Amino acid sequence: MLDLLIEARVAHPELVVAEEAVNGQVGLALRSRGLVVAVVGMRTEGARVTDLWVVLNPDKLGGWREPLTGPLDFEREKGGR
Amino acid sequence: MAQVTSRVGEERISTDGLEEFAAVRPRLFGIAYRMLGSAAEAEDIVQEVWIRWQGYDRRQVRNAPAFLATTATRLAINAAQSAHARRETYIGPWLPEPVDTSRDPALGAERAEALEFAVLLLLERLSATERAAYVLREAFDYPYEQIAEVLQQSEANARQLVSRARKHLAEERKSAVSAAEQRRLLDAFVAAAQTGNIAHLEQLLAEDVVSYSDGGGAVRASRFPVLGRERVAKFVHAFAPRFWTGVEVAPIETNGRPGVALAKDGAVFAVLTVTASQEGIDRLLWVMNPAKLGAYVPVAG
Numbered sequence: 001m002l003d004l005l006i007e008a009r010v011a012h013p014e015l016v017v018a019e020e021a022v023n024g025q026v027g028l029a030l031r032s033r034g035l036v037v038a039v040v041g042m043r044t045e046g047a048r049v050t051d052l053w054v055v056l057n058p059d060k061l062g063g064w065r066e067p068l069t070g071p072l073d074f075e076r077e078k079g080g081r
Numbered sequence: 082m083a084q085v086t087s088r089v090g091e092e093r094i095s096t097d098g099l100e101e102f103a104a105v106r107p108r109l110f111g112i113a114y115r116m117l118g119s120a121a122e123a124e125d126i127v128q129e130v131w132i133r134w135q136g137y138d139r140r141q142v143r144n145a146p147a148f149l150a151t152t153a154t155r156l157a158i159n160a161a162q163s164a165h166a167r168r169e170t171y172i173g174p175w176l177p178e179p180v181d182t183s184r185d186p187a188l189g190a191e192r193a194e195a196l197e198f199a200v201l202l203l204l205e206r207l208s209a210t211e212r213a214a215y216v217l218r219e220a221f222d223y224p225y226e227q228i229a230e231v232l233q234q235s236e237a238n239a240r241q242l243v244s245r246a247r248k249h250l251a252e253e254r255k256s257a258v259s260a261a262e263q264r265r266l267l268d269a270f271v272a273a274a275q276t277g278n279i280a281h282l283e284q285l286l287a288e289d290v291v292s293y294s295d296g297g298g299a300v301r302a303s304r305f306p307v308l309g310r311e312r313v314a315k316f317v318h319a320f321a322p323r324f325w326t327g328v329e330v331a332p333i334e335t336n337g338r339p340g341v342a343l344a345k346d347g348a349v350f351a352v353l354t355v356t357a358s359q360e361g362i363d364r365l366l367w368v369m370n371p372a373k374l375g376a377y378v379p380v381a382g
Contacts, residue, residue: 021183024196039179041198053176053198060178063120 029064036064098134101145108146108221109153111189115216116157116209117164118177118201126156150221151231154213161209168205177201190220203253207246214239215246252358263357264332264339270355270362271341274317275325282314287360292316294367313365324351349374 008030009015016031020039028040039061043051055061095101109130113123130152142148168175177198180188187193195204195216204212210232217223217231229239266285273281292307307316317324329344333352340354352374356364368374 021181021186022179023177023198023201024182024186024188024193025198027179041176041179043197043199051199053179055176055179057176059121060119060176063178063180 036061039064098139098145102131102134102149105146105149107185107189109149109189111187112150112153112213112216112221113157113160114180114188115190115195115201115204115220116154116161116212118205119164120178120180122160122164123157126153126160129156147227154217154231158209158213161212165209175205177205187220191222192220194220196220199254200250203250206253207249210234211242211246211249214242215250218243260339263355266357266362267339267341267353267355268332271330271353274321275330277318277321277325279314279318282317283310285361286310286313287358287363290361290363290365292365292367294369295373296369 005017009017012032014032015037018029018031020027020029022028022039022041025042026044027042028038029036030038030040037056039055041051041053041055042049106127109127110120110123113126114120117123117126130149133152134149139145179198180196182188182193182196188196190196195201204215207215213232214228217228218225223231225236225239225243228234228243229236232239232242234242270282270285273285288310289308290310290313292313307313324343327345331342331344333340333342340352342349343351343353350369352368354366354368355362
C-alpha cells in the first residue's frame with residue numbers, strides 16, 4: 001500500500017493524502033486539487049492493517065466531495081448508484 | 082416538540098410533521114445505509130419516508146419516531162432485494178459507498194456497529210430481513226418486540242433472525258481470518274484423498290460440509306451438491322482412482338482462497354478450493370468445467 005501511495009504521489013504530485021474517519025475506522029482520502037479521487041477503508045488488528053478497500057468509483061465518492069448539508073436539504077445533488 | 086398546536090388539543094404532532102422528521106433523520110439514514118451499503122440509496126429512502134410522512138394522516142400516529150423508522154426499514158428491505166439483482170451484474174467486486182463518520186461516529190445509531198467495510202460486505206450476503214433484524218438489534222439496540230413489529234414477524238422469529246445473522250457473520254469472520262489454517266486443511270485433505278483414507282478424510286471435514294462440482298455439463302461431474310461429512314468422505318474416496326492416480330497437484334490461490342490445481346498429462350482438469358471453519362473444511366468447490374480452467378497453466382514437469 002505504501003508503495004502504491006508513493007507511486008501515486010510520484011505520478012500525481014498534486015495528490016494530497018489525508019487521514020479520515022471512514023465508516024467508523026481510520027481510513028484515507030486522496031484528493032487531487034481539492035477533489036476526492038479515492039477513499040480507502042481500512043481494518044486493523046493491533047498495529048497491523050489487515051484489509052484495505054479502495055473505492056475509486058466516482059458515483060460512490062459524492063459524499064466526500066461537498067460539505068455535509070443540513071438535515072433537511074433535499075436539494076442535495078444525488079450521485080449515481 | 083415545540084410546535085404543538087395546543088389550541089386544538091388533539092394534535093400531539095407539529096402541524097407539518099417537520100420537527101419529528103428532522104429529529105430522526107440521522108437514524109433513518111443510519112438504518113438504510115447499513116442495510117444497503119450505499120449513501121445515495123439511503124438518501125433516497127430518507128426522502129421517500131419524508132414524502133410518505135407528508136401524505137400520511139399524522140394525527141393517527143402515536144409514536145412518530147417508531148413509525149418513521151419502521152417505514153424506512155421496510156423501504157430499505159425492498160430496496161435491498163432489488164439491489165441484489167443489480168449487484169449480480171456489477172463490474173468488478175462491489176464495495177460499499179464509504180461514509181465520513183468524523184462528525185457522527187455511530188452514524189445515527191446507538192452503537193457504531195454494522196458500519197465497518199468488513200461487516201457491510203458480510204451483511205450483503207444475508208437476506209434483507211436478516212440484515213434488518215441484525216442492524217436494528219446490534220446498532221440501534223431495538224428490543225426484539227419492536228423488531229418483530231417492524232418486520233411483521235413474531236417475536237420468536239425476530240430473535241431467530243438476529244441469532245442466525247450473528248451466526249453467519251461469526252462463521253464468515255472465522256473463515257476469513259484463517260487463510261493459513263485453510264491451506265493446512267487443504268493439504269491434509271489432498272494427502273488423505275490420495276491415500277484413500279476415509280477416517281482421515283472425515284477428521285478433516287466439518288459435520289455439515291458441502292461439496293459442489295462445476296462440470297458445466299461438459300465433463301462428468303456430480304450435478305448435485307454432496308452434503309454431510311460421511312457422504313463427502315465416501316464421495317471423495319469413490320473418485321480416488323480418477324482423481325488422484327497419476328495426477329500432479331500444484332498449490333494455487335483463487336480469489337484469495339487456497340486451492341490446488343490437478344493436472345494429468347500436463348493438462349489441468351480440475352481446480353479444488355476449500356473454505357473452512359473451526360470445525361474443519363465446510364465447503365469443497367471442484368471446478369472441472371473446461372471453460373473455466375483456461376486461466377490455469379498446466380503444471381510443469
